[in-house]
Amino acid sequence: MSRLNDYDKAVETYEPVLGLETHIELDTNTKMFCGCSTAFGAEPNTQTCPVCLALPGALPVANKAAIEATVKIGLALNCHIAEWTRFARKNYFYPDMPKNFQTSQYEEPLCENGYVEVAVDGVDYRIEIERVHLEEDTGKTLHVGGATGRIHGATESLVDYNRAGIPLVEIVTKPVPGTGALAPEVAKAYVAELRDIVRSLGVSDVRMEQGSLRCDVNLSLNKPGEEWGTRTETKNVNSLRSVERAVRYEVRRQSALLDDGVKIIQETRHFHESTGETSPGRSKEEATDYRYFPEPDLAVMEPSREWVEELRAGLPELPRKRRERLQATWGLGDKEMQSVVNADAVGLIEATVAAGTTPTGAVKWWLGELSRRANEAGAELGALAITPEQVAELQGMVDDGRLNDKLARQVIDGVLAGEGSPVEVAAKRGLEVVSDTGALEAAVDEAISANPAVAEKIRGGTHAAAGVLIGAVMKATKGQADAGTVRKIILEKLG
Amino acid sequence: MSTISREEVAHLARLARLEVTDDELDAFAGQLDVILESMKTLAEVDTDGVQPTSHAVPLVNVFREDRPQPSLPRDAVLAGAPDTAEDRFRVPRILDEEA
Numbered sequence: 001m002s003r004l005n006d007y008d009k010a011v012e013t014y015e016p017v018l019g020l021e022t023h024i025e026l027d028t029n030t031k032m033f034c035g036c037s038t039a040f041g042a043e044p045n046t047q048t049c050p051v052c053l054a055l056p057g058a059l060p061v062a063n064k065a066a067i068e069a070t071v072k073i074g075l076a077l078n079c080h081i082a083e084w085t086r087f088a089r090k091n092y093f094y095p096d097m098p099k100n101f102q103t104s105q106y107e108e109p110l111c112e113n114g115y116v117e118v119a120v121d122g123v124d125y126r127i128e129i130e131r132v133h134l135e136e137d138t139g140k141t142l143h144v145g146g147a148t149g150r151i152h153g154a155t156e157s158l159v160d161y162n163r164a165g166i167p168l169v170e171i172v173t174k175p176v177p178g179t180g181a182l183a184p185e186v187a188k189a190y191v192a193e194l195r196d197i198v199r200s201l202g203v204s205d206v207r208m209e210q211g212s213l214r215c216d217v218n219l220s221l222n223k224p225g226e227e228w229g230t231r232t233e234t235k236n237v238n239s240l241r242s243v244e245r246a247v248r249y250e251v252r253r254q255s256a257l258l259d260d261g262v263k264i265i266q267e268t269r270h271f272h273e274s275t276g277e278t279s280p281g282r283s284k285e286e287a288t289d290y291r292y293f294p295e296p297d298l299a300v301m302e303p304s305r306e307w308v309e310e311l312r313a314g315l316p317e318l319p320r321k322r323r324e325r326l327q328a329t330w331g332l333g334d335k336e337m338q339s340v341v342n343a344d345a346v347g348l349i350e351a352t353v354a355a356g357t358t359p360t361g362a363v364k365w366w367l368g369e370l371s372r373r374a375n376e377a378g379a380e381l382g383a384l385a386i387t388p389e390q391v392a393e394l395q396g397m398v399d400d401g402r403l404n405d406k407l408a409r410q411v412i413d414g415v416l417a418g419e420g421s422p423v424e425v426a427a428k429r430g431l432e433v434v435s436d437t438g439a440l441e442a443a444v445d446e447a448i449s450a451n452p453a454v455a456e457k458i459r460g461g462t463h464a465a466a467g468v469l470i471g472a473v474m475k476a477t478k479g480q481a482d483a484g485t486v487r488k489i490i491l492e493k494l495g
Numbered sequence: 496m497s498t499i500s501r502e503e504v505a506h507l508a509r510l511a512r513l514e515v516t517d518d519e520l521d522a523f524a525g526q527l528d529v530i531l532e533s534m535k536t537l538a539e540v541d542t543d544g545v546q547p548t549s550h551a552v553p554l555v556n557v558f559r560e561d562r563p564q565p566s567l568p569r570d571a572v573l574a575g576a577p578d579t580a581e582d583r584f585r586v587p588r589i590l591d592e593e594a
Contacts, residue, residue, distance in 0.1 A: 028561050035564025044582045045573060047566050055575075065561035086549060093512055095586040142583065158583035161572075289510055294549035299557040 002277075003256045007248055008181070010221075010255035016183040017228050018176040018247065019218030020127075022194060024169045024204050025137060025211070026069050031165035032136040033060030033103065033298075040210070044160035052165035054099035059297055062087075066134060066167035067110070069203035071303060071311055073169055074111025074132045076197050076318055081308045085110050087134075087295040095159050096138035104170075106292040109133035110301070116197070117320070118189040120182050122338060127190050128174040139164035169204075175218075175228065183219075184247040185342075191215055191243050192344060196319035208239050209383075215243055217271075219250040221258060229254070230264040234278050236271045240344065241380060245276045253278070319346075326350060330359035343371050343381055351388035352395075361395035362388075369409055373416065386415050394422040406479045407431045433482045437489075440473070440481060444489050447472040458494040466490050499527050 031038060034051035050058035074081050088106035114129035140163050145155030171194065179186040195206045195213055206213040215238070220231035232254070234246045249271075254264055268281040317325075323346060327337040330353070340346055345366045352362035366381065370391070374381045394411060397403040403411060403426065414425030426432055434440060447469045448455045457465040466487055473486045501520045504527065508515040515523065569582060578585040 030559075030561050030563050035559070035562065036566045037563045043569070045569050045584070048572050049564070049566050053567075053572065053575075061557060061559040063561055064558035067558065084546075091510075095584070142581075143588065144580075145588070156580075156588050157586050158580055159586060160583050289506075291510060296549055299554040300549065302555045 002253045004249075004252040005255045005259065007252055010251050011181040011183075013223065014221035014251070014255050014258065015177065015224055016179060016247070016251055017220045017222065017231070018173075018179060018183055018187050019231065020173045020176075020187060020190060020243075021216040021218070021233075022171045022191065023137075023214045023216075024073075024171065024198055024206060025213075026066050026167040026169060027204050027212070028063055028065045028069070028167055030063055032063050032066055032134070032167040033165060034058075036165065038166050042162055045162060047162040048164070052098075053161060054097075060103065062298060062301070063167060067301065067303075068311065069167075069201070070110050070132060070134045070169050071308060072201050072203060072315065073171070073198060074114065075308070075312050076201055076315060077111070077114035077116055077129050077132060077171070077194075079111035079114030079129060079132055081111055081303055082108060082301075083305075084108065084300060084302055086300040087298045088292045089295050090135075091291045094138075095157060096141050097164060098139070098161060102135060102138065103295055103298070104135035104292075105133035106294075110303075116190060116193055118186065118193045119338065119341070120185045120189050122334065123182075125176070125179060125186050125189075127176055127186075130172045130174045132169060132171050135168050135170060137163050137166040137168040177228070183251065184244040187217060187247045188240050188244040189342075192240055192341075193319065195240075196346075200316050200319055200322070202316070211238065214238060217243060217246045217250070219247055219254070220264070221251065221254050229258070230266050232264065232267055232269050232278075234269045234271050235281065238271075238273070239380060241378075242271060242273060242276075246271045246278060249276055249278055322346075330363070332359070332363070336363070339367055343367055345371075345381055348382060348388050348391075352391045355389045355392035357392040357395040357399075361399070362391065365391050365395060369412060373412070384416065385418060386412065390415055390422055397422060397426065401435065401482055401485070402426070402432055404433055404479070404482050407433065432480065433485075434477050434480045435482075435485075437485075440477075440486060440489055441493075443473045443476045443481070444469065444486065444493060446476065448490075448493065455494055458490065463491065499524050499531065 028038060030036060031052055034049050036047045036049050036052055039047070051060050071081055085105065085108045087103050088108075089101040090104045090106075091101045093100055109131040111132035112130070114132070116127045116129065118125050118127060139159050139161040142158040142160070143156075144158060173190070176186065191213075195208075198204050198206050198213075204212055208214070217234045217237050218231045219234070220229040222229045232250060234250060237243050237246045250269075257264060269278040270281050271278050323337065323341065326346065326349075327334075330349070332340065340349060340363065343366065348366050349359070349362045352366070353359050370384060370386065371381060374384055377384075394403070394408055394415075397411075398405065398408055407426075410429065410431050411422050411425045414420070414429055415422060419425045419428060450472065451468060454465050454468045458469075469490050470483055470486050474481055474483065501524055504520050504524045505515065508520075508523075573579045573582070573584070576584045
């Protein structure tokens with residue numbers, strides 16, 4: 001375990017420079033260079049053919065839908081689309097590719113020089129995109145004999161080539177300086193924005209938990225005014241929260257080394273979801289020389305300008321525009337909308353409103369109680385076991401006076417525990433506001449006789465004193481009364 | 496004197512996963528030299544204003560529609576593997592990288 005600096009101290013002394021490499025699996029029907037299906041979850045090695053197994057004589061042909069999807073991504077990221085572009089072989093020996101090379105792109109990527117704008121704490125950051133290129137995914141390797149499925153202690157590896165050859169888009173940023181202490185938040189905001197952009201294009205389901213969006217985080221530190229430091233590349237960062245944690249951890253770890261006068265080694269590191277730590281992988285000094293060369297089996301591509309403009313004209317509403325529209329529709333202020341974005345709740349709230357509740361009600365639950373639950377569980381908001389429809393149902397019960405907020409929180413307990421929909425949980429657990437006015441009136445009478453001085457004050461016009469009596473009634477009804485109704489009864493009796 | 500060194504030949508051999516003896520290093524260095532010399536003849540051609548190509552035939556934009564085709568039966572696929580287990584290709588453990 002590495003010595004770590006306090007984060008706030010670290011960013012007082014050092015300036016982080018970020019870099020992000022993101023891989024996105026496209027959801028085409030077939031693989032990049034052959035007609036094998038890409039369906040998820042098939043039996044091992046049932047989606048392979050001579051091309052993706054690299055049998056002698058097999059010839060690849062590029063998937064048009066994958067090229068089109070990549071151009072769309074490039075356009076949405078404000079990139080220049082190459083007039084002339086080709087594939088290249090990246091040579092390496094590793095059993096995850098049966099060919100002993102991966103078909104990728106080298107000096108002539110499909111898209112170059114774009115940018116994405118993200119806002120963190122009301123400040124806009126422009127993340128420059130170096131390139132967007134197309135390549136193919138590798139097979140899945142299972143390490144056996146080891147304790148954890150990892151390579152250490154493994155005696156052999158088992159390979160499934162179903163994933164080998166699935167179109168994979170790689171998006172590389174230029175180095176991002178100037179984020180200061182906000183580097184972790186900017187990195188997370190960028191990946192979230194990228195994910196939302198690609199999702200809006202409908203070319204990938206971009207699910208980090210399923211590996212269809214994977215992220216490598218580069219980070220270096222330097223003192224103000226000095227040259228950029230040596231960077232590390234952290235792999236295996238597979239959730240938005242992890243992106244933030246990985247950056248934070250590397251800032252703390254690298255700054256402690258630099259404080260001690262230790263040089264940072266350029267290396268690949270692995271992120272560990274359970275601990276939030278990174279550990280060294282392969283050192284770049286011994287990294288493979290990939291001996292790229294132009295792929296002779298595939299024709300060069302010349303995307304026509306007419307076609308590119310056609311695709312540009314057909315782009316859907318992008319997330320930034322969509323957020324602006326939703327913010328206006330929902331009537332939220334900038335700060336509140338920023339909180340919604342930070343909590344990754346735009347889609348959740350949109351779906352909740354669509355399910356029939358007010359924007360205020362939807363925002364209240366997702367940013368309040370549910371965000372708290374997600375934090376406690378260390379999970380993403382969208383991973384909570386409650387759907388937007390259920391949140392709308394819950395708020396509907398509050399609107400109808402069947403639940404108060406306190407009871408609603410208990411209903412959430414039940415929904416998250418898998419006990420059913422809010423209506424079902426309320427019925428099963430007997431959670432319902434006491435609407436029997438007779439019972440409430442009796443409880444109010446009791447509270448009045450138990451607190452004569454307070455009652456006298458209210459009679460005298462000090463309505464604020466009613467809080468004491470409301471509290472007493474709530475206690476007597478175990479929280480199952482509606483505070484508004486109780487207040488009304490008290491004021492009627494003493495008004 | 497070869498322009499390509501023994502160390503370079505050793506490096507290339509390592510990248511290509513070839514085992515090469517000390518004697519072979521010298522022999523290959525000499526042979527690779529001859530090849531490089533021959534290629535230099537090509538470098539004398541004036542290629543200013545000529546776009547690089549990777550093909551002898553002037554084909555561009557050869558694409559395939561995104562329609563699934565049948566894959567090979569798994570038995571046939573695994574029949575070509577040196578070793579199998581759990582319907583997968585079995586290979587020796589890989590040392591230089593963590594998965």
